[in-house]
Amino acid sequence: MYQPINEQFAAATRQFAETAAQANRLALDNASAVFGLQLAAIEERVNATFAFFGEAAEVRDLDGLKTLLPKGVQVARENLERGVSTGQEVFGRTMKAQGAITELAKSQFEAATKTTLADVEKAVKGATATKAAAK
Template identity: 70%
Template sequence: MNYQYNEQFAAATRQFADTAARINQLALENAQKVFGLQMATLEENAEATFAFFGEAAEVRDFDGMKTLLPKGVQIARENVERSISAGQEVFGTTVKTNEAIAEIAKSQLEAATVKAQAQAEKVVASAAKATKRR
């Protein structure tokens, strides 16, 4: 009888460890995607900004400054658009990852429910047999 409980405990522990490993893998993959996306966006924004600063350093007169101003506004707008787009993509990726994790949790809960119901039915059946013997 003790052996049966040990086997059940070991099986449950293995299942929990496998599930935790899958969830951790999903979370790590999500973090890698998010970090990579944010770094790429930061790099693009920095390149555009420093290129603009390079052009601004070469301006020597007021007319050059007048032509540079609209370009600066355009670069700032594009930087904001890239940042917002990256934020939306990060949000979408994180939502998908959380949905996958929730699906894993749901399947584990359903499997545990099925096992518990089977065990309960087994106990009821053995109790019914014991009652009939009396």
């Protein structure tokens, strides 16, 4: 009597576990890509900043300081631009990953709904046939 229910429950549980594993894989892939992007951006910014500090350490007079100031502003501007660009790319990748996870969940809900409707229709037909046979 409970065998069909147990089979349906086991199938639904298996499908849920597979979907959760796929969603986790997508999330981990996104996290890995985002971490790589941010690490590369930090590396670029640190290299540019230390190069500027190296030049600043070599300044010995006021004229050297005057030429260093525009370079400092340029380094700061480039660092800000790299940070914003990286942030936008990270946001875009994250949105893309979330969209893929949403589509995965949507397809699973649609499949579960389709299966449930088919089971309900089968049960209704069986109940109707039983009622007709009893008359």
